[in-house]
Amino acid sequence: MRLLFVINPVSGGKKKADHATLIRNFFNERAETIEICILDGPASEQELKKTIQYWHPDRVVAVGGDGTVKAVASHLLHTQIPMGIIPAGSANGMAAELSIPTEFEKAMVVVLEGKVQVIDVIRINQQEICIHLGDLGLNALLVKNFEQRGIRGKLGYALSSIKTLWQKQSLQVQIRNAEVHLSRVAFMIVLANARRYGTGVNINPDGNLSDGLFEVVIIRRLSLWELFKMIRRFKPFDPKKTEVIQADQVTIMTRRKAHFQVDGEYLGKTSSVKAEIMAKALHVLVPA
Template sequence: MRHIHFILNPIAGKGSNFLDLALLEKYFNKKDFSIVIKPTSYKKHAIKLTQESINEKAHIIVACSGDGTINEVASCLVNSPIILGIIPIGSGNGLASNLNIPKNIHKALALIKTQTVKKIDVGTLNNLHFFSNTGIGFDAQVIKHYEASNERTLVSYIKATLKSLKKSNKLMDVETTLDDESIQHKPFLIFISNSNELGYKVSLTPKASLQDGKLDVLIVKEISAFKIFLFTVLMLFKSHHMLKEVNCYQTKQLKITLKDKLLFQIQMDGEFKMIKNQTINISILEKALKVIA
């Protein structure tokens, strides 16, 4: 018998999410499967629930949520034999989109039933994990304003972007060490990606792969207000690399050090975080997570 635990974020995406046990039993019969549904009640609750499911010998743990809760569940399963399943009900759903996991719940359940497993790479930042991307600078501020809006729509994401553009003159002074190259700069954006999509079909790193053992890094130098606008427009057409201020790299690890502060404001898989440290070390764990896709 296979034990499948569903961890549901009821307020992901547009909210009011519900999983019906009768629906699940249409795909997973009682003879071959044991089904458990665990709704989350607060931020990071998914971590506790996942750890409980691990102790309860779950074979598959399905995150029914957006990228933030998926991160909480998946972080507990890195280098584990337990398989991650995903039902994407968030707003952006970047990781699920990159894995071609359908938004339709019936199709997503049918995919989980096949139990076709991929091993994907995992990004690490100090002692944290990310599965899609992380970044400092402009994208972190967008996520900060997006979360503050308490709305999970494309319109609110656009509003957060415009609000961040108005405050984009406050640049950090950092040293970035990438392979053997050290860069002293005040970047508009440093974006580190494991996957090829941010969400909403938007991508800063369209050539990134979950299985190539490398991180795709995009560094945007200090740029004028007009170039910021141009960058945003070009990004929609995946042509932002045409700007001379945009530099693209691939690496297995990099280090970013703040020159004048001890607090990083970052986004990680679409969640805003603050890290009290002067240095962050970012690297890749190759094929460290089993996921149904």
């Protein structure tokens, strides 16, 4: 079996492991053939694309957090090549969603012996993909503050959350597709392919990665205490203060430009987001 490992060297906190060495040592006396690609910029993205095309790996493994998983997934859409995940980021929401263990050795068992699950992907504005969760508003602001602070890991999230607590602003939004046309005031609009954030917050309890639909979760009201619960992994949002719409495509427009993030990557401010489902677009490895 030919295995391509894609490592993001900046994922995780200061105490992150040397995954390249761990991987080489793991396969030192095994029969599989391995290749390692370091994902550290646009040039390496092109190198990854070429490696997949010419090396024809049997499995491609993302070693990092949700951003790394998204980057690898973008090269595997509509192929039969399954993607494995070794969780190594500050937030590993997609790995948690797929029940992939955080321990290296156990995650490697899933890479080698796991079963294949075919999942949906959300296409956003014709150029981005979302395999986990994207959102406008509050959490996107938290992601921005986290990236600007430059401190990785849980400490970085904790410090960034303090700043975010005092910056929250409501959004005036319109949400449209063939079935609905809504106007709402909300703190946060979530495009949810999955169920929960990497922090453990269950934002979309009824989500299903393989049902050909995604959910638009509207957080209409939010107190400082509820935001604290979100960040500290206590309880999900109060369902009485949320609204959920199932869709296979939707357009979201905001009166003022709002912070926007996809799979843990801050994409700046926008006033318009168009999302549509790509059903059964990605093969992933999950525990057998």
